[in-house]
Amino acid sequence: MTGTSSHLRATAEAYDAVAVRYADMARDALDGFPLDRAVLAAFAELTRTTGRVAELGCGPGCVTAHLRDMGLDVFGIDLSPVMIDLAREAHPDLRFEVGSMDALDLADGELTGIVSWYSIIHTPPQDVPPYFAEFRRVLAPGGHLLLAFFESEGEPVVPFDHKVVTAYRWPIDDLAELAAEAGFVEVGRMLREPHEGERHRRGHLLMRLGE
Template sequence: MAESSSYLTATADAYDAVADLYADLTRDSLDSLPLDRALIDAFAELVRTAGPRPVVEAGCGPGYLTAHLRDLGLDASGVDLSPALLAIARRDYPGLRFELGSMGDLKVADGELGGLLSWYSTIHIPPPELPPYFAEFRRVLAPGGLLLLGFFESEGDPVVEFDHKVTPAYRWPIDELAGLVRKEGFEEVGRMLRAPTENERFYHGRLLMRAS
């Protein structure tokens, strides 16, 4: 897909500037989030059951979730825009493959993947620009392949921009986001809304989708 470079560059630069702090804050985050961990584990189980296809974490950041997918028995790799975050991922998880690039232009053959994890990696994409990313996710997934999205939910409001700590981001109504994904060739398997923890501001949405 053709991409506008301005918001991609701004996002990469913003994460480069706080890479060490961001990695320290997120590295063990799953340990205190049992609902999130359970859903990611279920995603991995479904991918494993479907057959031995690789999985990509799109927007992998410092790589801790890519490593978690590997520990769950998946052939996992990651891609991210931020060179600084990728340097941390490669340092911390030297046995895994991490590539610099955009999740809107994945260097993956059509239908190659059994699963794709996008964990808060679409939140910085301006809403009009988002559908082609889901089309790209569908392109690289085999029929029946699974997509797991994590995002901030808007709690009944329309799509709303907010002051993310790194760079501006968007909160989505879960129904609207699910509808966008379905339009690009997916069917819904399941969803979850999680209330914010003590240190969080917003509800969190999760969508588990299957490539048709």
């Protein structure tokens, strides 16, 4: 088994094990976070009339449903089969599929938008560029990508003990640079400080694929 496949299997198994509890916590995850909702609203405004959007790493589908409620033609993909079962149960009107962000079962240029909402956080740093390459492949020129992640607050990439499985905090400039190398142009960024009960600063990057 390669390092990449073993990492993916470990991540899927870890989320399968906590899926029901995680879904309960995630149900109201955007309540009380106006800046997070504002970033999603900006993405929705840019993609609402352009075509299909995917949330990659959708978990139990809460953000996917939020994007649907803002008028997007959206579906979700996640590595965890149990999470996908929960998403389908909670949102039977939406499409959810099991899949990996590094090998999407989508045609070239099929999407006009991608949301990766804290879904690259468990990816070892050396494996992040292939994810951006896959995002580029499935996005149409001019399509938008929204990333949410844990920001490292001036430090290099930092692993930390996420409640589910090891995750990484990224310098926002470094992540933006990797995306630029894959052909993405930054539209805007948002950093917010941790709320009560959160440990780390949150980073958000909104990008557009070059024409």
